[in-house]
Amino acid sequence: MKRFSRYLLGTTAAVLMMAPLAASAAEYPPLATLPPVPVPADNQMSDAKVELGKKLFWDGRLSGNGTMGCVACHEPDLGWGTGGPISFGYPGTQHWRNSQTVLNSAYYYLMFWEGSATSLEGQAPAAAGGAVAGNGDGSMMEMKLRFVPEYVKAFKEVFGTEWPHVAQAWQAIAAFERTIVTDATKVPFDRYLAGDAAALGDAAKRGMELYNGKAGCISCHNGALASDQRFYNTGVPNAKEFTEDELYQITQRWELYQKGMPEADYRNGGVDYGLFHKTKRPDDKGKFRTPSLRELKWTAPFMHNGSLETLADVVDFYDRGGGEGNKVLKLLGLTAEEKADLVAFLESLSMDEPLLMEEPKLPETATWAEFPK
Amino acid sequence: MKTKRTILTRVLPLAALATAIAVSGVHAADTAKAADTGDKPAFAPLPDAKEVKQARADLGRYLFFDTRLSGDTATSCSTCHDPAKGWSDGQQLSNGYTSISYFRNAPSLFNAAFRNFYMWDGRLDGSDQGAVVRDMLTEAHTMNMDSRLAQERLKQVPEYAAMFETAFGGDPYGGKIYGAIGEYIKTIRTENAPFDKFLKGDKKALGADAKRGMDLFAGKAGCISCHNGATLSDGKRHALGVPDNPELATNAERQISMLRHFSTMGTPNYMNLRTDVGAYVVSKDKADIGKFATPSLWDVGQTAPYMHSGVFASLAAVVDFYDAGGGDGPNKSGLLKPLGLSKKEKADLVAFLTSLTGDAPKEKAPELPAYKLRELGKN
Numbered sequence: 002m003k004r005f006s007r008y009l010l011g012t013t014a015a016v017l018m019m020a021p022l023a024a025s026a027a028e029y030p031p032l033a034t035l036p037p038v039p040v041p042a043d044n045q046m047s048d049a050k051v052e053l054g055k056k057l058f059w060d061g062r063l064s065g066n067g068t069m070g071c072v073a074c075h076e077p078d079l080g081w082g083t084g085g086p087i088s089f090g091y092p093g094t095q096h097w098r099n100s101q102t103v104l105n106s107a108y109y110y111l112m113f114w115e116g117s118a119t120s121l122e123g124q125a126p127a128a129a130g131g132a133v134a135g136n137g138d139g140s141m142m143e144m145k146l147r148f149v150p151e152y153v154k155a156f157k158e159v160f161g162t163e164w165p166h167v168a169q170a171w172q173a174i175a176a177f178e179r180t181i182v183t184d185a186t187k188v189p190f191d192r193y194l195a196g197d198a199a200a201l202g203d204a205a206k207r208g209m210e211l212y213n214g215k216a217g218c219i220s221c222h223n224g225a226l227a228s229d230q231r232f233y234n235t236g237v238p239n240a241k242e243f244t245e246d247e248l249y250q251i252t253q254r255w256e257l258y259q260k261g262m263p264e265a266d267y268r269n270g271g272v273d274y275g276l277f278h279k280t281k282r283p284d285d286k287g288k289f290r291t292p293s294l295r296e297l298k299w300t301a302p303f304m305h306n307g308s309l310e311t312l313a314d315v316v317d318f319y320d321r322g323g324g325e326g327n328k329v330l331k332l333l334g335l336t337a338e339e340k341a342d343l344v345a346f347l348e349s350l351s352m353d354e355p356l357l358m359e360e361p362k363l364p365e366t367a368t369w370a371e372f373p374k
Numbered sequence: 375m376k377t378k379r380t381i382l383t384r385v386l387p388l389a390a391l392a393t394a395i396a397v398s399g400v401h402a403a404d405t406a407k408a409a410d411t412g413d414k415p416a417f418a419p420l421p422d423a424k425e426v427k428q429a430r431a432d433l434g435r436y437l438f439f440d441t442r443l444s445g446d447t448a449t450s451c452s453t454c455h456d457p458a459k460g461w462s463d464g465q466q467l468s469n470g471y472t473s474i475s476y477f478r479n480a481p482s483l484f485n486a487a488f489r490n491f492y493m494w495d496g497r498l499d500g501s502d503q504g505a506v507v508r509d510m511l512t513e514a515h516t517m518n519m520d521s522r523l524a525q526e527r528l529k530q531v532p533e534y535a536a537m538f539e540t541a542f543g544g545d546p547y548g549g550k551i552y553g554a555i556g557e558y559i560k561t562i563r564t565e566n567a568p569f570d571k572f573l574k575g576d577k578k579a580l581g582a583d584a585k586r587g588m589d590l591f592a593g594k595a596g597c598i599s600c601h602n603g604a605t606l607s608d609g610k611r612h613a614l615g616v617p618d619n620p621e622l623a624t625n626a627e628r629q630i631s632m633l634r635h636f637s638t639m640g641t642p643n644y645m646n647l648r649t650d651v652g653a654y655v656v657s658k659d660k661a662d663i664g665k666f667a668t669p670s671l672w673d674v675g676q677t678a679p680y681m682h683s684g685v686f687a688s689l690a691a692v693v694d695f696y697d698a699g700g701g702d703g704p705n706k707s708g709l710l711k712p713l714g715l716s717k718k719e720k721a722d723l724v725a726f727l728t729s730l731t732g733d734a735p736k737e738k739a740p741e742l743p744a745y746k747l748r749e750l751g752k753n
Contacts, residue, residue, distance in 0.1 A: 065518050066446050067473030092472075093447030094523070132523045136445045138514030141474070144634035147645070148626050164645060247530050247745035255526040271750040368626045369633075369648065 029223040031213075032350075034191045035295070036225060038107045038179045044122060044172045046179060053155045054177025056361045057170050062145040063129050065136035066092060071128065071174060073135075074100040077358040080300035081181065086307030087240060087249075090133040095248035097133070097256060097273065099307035102300040104356060105293055107179040108226045114289045114305040115276050116232065121175035126167075133252050143167035150371045151364035163373075183295050187352040201349055207339075208346025216319065216333055216343055218294075227294035227350060232276045234287035236324025240306040243271050273306065287326070298351035312344045415602030417592070419573040420672065424487050424560045429541040434558030436537070437551060439739040442527045444517035448472050451510065451517075451555065454480040457735035460676030461486075461562060466684030467619055467628065471518045475627035477619075477635070477650065479684035482677040485670055487560040490609025494682040496667040497639070497656045500609070503556025504549065511552070515631045521548035533743035564672040567732035580729050587726025590719055595696065597723075599709050606671040606730065611653045613664035614710060615701025618650050619683040649703075650683065664703045675731030689724045 040046055058075075061068040074088050074096075075081045081103035083089065088100035098114050106112065112124035129135035129142065146152050146165040156165035159173065185191035190209075192200035201209070212218040221229050242249040250270065257267045260278040276288040289305045303309045309318055320340060323330035335343070437443060441450045449471065454463045461483035463469070470476030478494050486492075489500035498506050511519045528534045528546040538546045541554060564570065569588075571579035580588065591597040600608045622628050636644035639655040653662040666682045680686040686695060695701065697720060700710035715723070 061473075065471070065473070065514070066448075091446060093442070093445065132445065132520035136518060136520070138518065140638050141514040141630075141634050144630050144637065147633075148630050244750065245747070247747055250748050251523070251526045251530050251745070254529065255520075255523045258526060259522050269751040270748065366626045366630075368624060369629050372645075 029219050029229075030225075032190070032219070032223065032227055033225040034185045034194055035105070035108065035183055038182055040179060041120065041122070044175060046176050047159065049155065050159045050173050050176045051180055053152070053159055054173035054175070055358075056152075056363060057174050058177055059361055060363055062149075063135065063137055063142050063170060064091075065138065065141075069135045069137075071103075071125065071135075072360075074128075075103045077356065080104070080296070080355065082300055084301075086302050086310075087242065090248075090252065091131075091136045094133040094136075095242075095246065095252050097243075097249060097252045098305050099302065101292065102296060103178055103181045104296045104300065105182050105226065107182055108293070109228075109230060109290075111230060111290055115279050116290050117279055121178050122168075122171050125171040125174045129171075132255065139167045142170070145366070146170060148366050148369070149364050150367050150373075153373060157373075181356065183352060184356075187354065188295075189349040189353070190346075193349075202345065204342045204345035205349040206346075208342035208344070208349075211335070211339055211343050212346055215339070216335065217331075218319070218343075221291045222294045228291045230291060232285065232288035232290055233329050234275070234289075234327050235318075235330055236287070236327030237289075237304045237306065237318075238308060238324050239272055240308055243273075275305065294347060294350050296351045296356075298348050299355040312347050313340065316340045316343050316347075415598050415600075415608065417573060417588075417598070417602065417606075418604040420485065420564055420567070420570050421488050421604040423563060426560050427541070427557055429537070430554045430557040431561050432558075433534075433537040433541045434554035434556065435561075435737075436534070436740055436742060437528075437555050438558050440742050443511055443519055443524050443551070444471070445519050445523075446472050449517055451507075452739060454516075455483050457737040460484070460673060460678075461735065462677050464678070466679050467621060470515045470631060474515050474631050475625060476515055477622060477628045477632035478682050479679065481669065482673065483559055483562045484564050484673040484677070485605060486562060488605045489667075489670070490607070491611070491667045494666045495652050495654075495656055496611050503559050504552040507552040507555045507559070508548070515635065521551070524548065524551060527745075530745045530748065531743050532746055562735075562737075564730075564732040565735075567672060568729040569726070570672075570730075570732070572729070581725065583722045583725040584729040585726075586719075587722035587724070587729075590715070590723050591726055594719070595693075595713055595715065595723060596709065597696070600668045601671050607668040609668065611662065611665040611667050612707040612709070613652070613666075613703055613705040614695075615664070615703035615706050616666070616681045616683060616695070617685055617701055619685055622650065622683070652682070661705055664705050671727065671730050673731050675728045676734065689727050690720065693720045693723050693727075 057063060058071045061070045061073075063070050064073070069091055074083050076083065082100040087098060088096040090096035101114070107121060110119065112118035112121065113127075118124040118127050126139070129137045130139065143166060146156070146167070152165055156162060156169055160166075160169045162169070185195070189200045189205070221231070221233060223229055240249070243253055253273070254267065254270055256278065257270060261281070262274075262278065263281070266274065274286045276285040277283070279285075297303070297312060301311060303312070303315050309315045316335070317340070318324070319330060320333045320335045322332040438451045441447045441453075443450060454468050455461045456463060463480045466479060468476040468478065468480035481494065487503060491500050492498035492506040498509060508521075510516045511524065512521055525546050525548055528538070528551065534546060538544065538550060542550045568579040568584070591601075600610070600612060602608055619628070622632065632650060633644055633647065636647055636651070636655050640658070641647070641651070641655045642658060649664075651663045653665040654660065656662070674680075674689065678687060678689075680689075680692050686692045693715070696710070697713045697715045699712035700706060
């Protein structure tokens, strides 16, 4: 297996030796073990910052009604998502897309299914402030933090300012999220890459070949993250909720309206246009960002609307050549055994056990009598 | 709208006479004479009803009671401005939005269309009801509503879509939502207050004690120097030294909403302020610290507790406060001096204040139309 791991590391010689796969796989960055998390120069990591960010991640003060902190839709024991198809929303509203896992989100350079935030620091306020998510007001959230003596102390220690500023909260949360990443020693596939040939069973190994070859998964799900971070329309069907539930319709039209969609699209509604909301280029209708395939075992259901419940469903979907109207996928003609092999390989990209985390004890609010002197 | 028709038939025929009655109806001769020359403040009957666009007010009535205009659909305008509680909430300090504790008393909406300012600190202009509605709906401490989401919620209600079409033409939209509720607010008026009847010529409308109270109000007690004219308010801001609500010292949630308000108003040194500085946050002029807008006194019998901090539970407590020459605080008005009122005089004043109070509002929350599924492409 040494040969194969060298191939995955991208050496040309190894690629040439992998004759059947090389033709397609060589065009794409191979799957690999995740590198250390990239850290932006203006938000360096520290233990104190991560610890603060962890508390803030759990803290309902960073929402409009006091209960919708980040964790509300990104629960560790639900794969850092909601575990359901479409995320629930802020009370009185309904969200419109699947809540993506926080796991390894630190490796994306575009956040959200349509790539509408460019950093974790930008994603957090968009979620905490969005009317169907956290619905928090920046100035109110900031003032709530300032009345928590433990936070005042921690923010001062971490950021050096007399008072917490809400933008620093997003920085601390982003730093915390940069620690919510895969531990390669727990991932069969990564152990296999590191030289443990027994880390993958035969089915997973066959699945890997399919992934890199006949099934063509590698063409989008490539690189260490198993995502090219680009946008495709694979024809995932619209969620039926948008024709059956008023709250979904309200949210969808709100999205169309606030994102400045053309009048005709706004009037028709009913369809999640994905990237088009951001770019307004007709060619981008229905495109969504390729998600990472790491930790799939813990992050079902799948797709932007959570419409595929299991990995077997996902494999079936691709085997059929994706959904209606898509121009990027082809029929694969996989046998039942091949499908099972693919699922085995996909599962091997996940840690042996989920990344769980204890809820931190949140600090108390105090009156201004407790302000620093 | 039923309420509105009643107002129109009652007030319009009297409109032309209003000025003359204002003068002749005043029992205190000196004050009445002064009103002629415009030198001194005087009484006047309730102003004529404002012209109301009925279709908009009808729509606004529904919206006023509809919790779908708050971020989490937990509160409507009527939550803090309940007709059954004198268009207020009966509390010293208003609750505010979910998880917030607001830091001031919710003012009543009686005759709200005739104010010079909105909000106790006078931060909004009284000529624009739509602006104050927008503020209440979208501000984090009150209804915390994204106006675009409000618009889409209302579009999901066919009855509302039809009402907006009739009232404004076109789709529901933020400005129209605020305008409709603002129009409805114009219909909220004092009805059948004895003193208003008195000013309009019904001499029997006031008892002897209230008449004595009126003379005190316009004379010895000096109330009229600020509470005058058709709204019983000078439309100005004064510092009286009204104490902050005691909760402000002990309840962090109240403190949070106050300092956050100060911060969003760009108030200097806001983190170090420990009292409600009132109009200072608007002007940033230290001479305005502690000043609050003079409220109207019409229907004051229905709007307890009193003052921006809600610290006085009864009209008697308010009269005691003024009798003592007001409270302590910066920029205190020179108009306030100890009054030396006897017990009987105080009771007479309260009797007069009570005569400013009209009927309890008959308004009830209407049955609200429900969301309905949209036919895609049809609306």
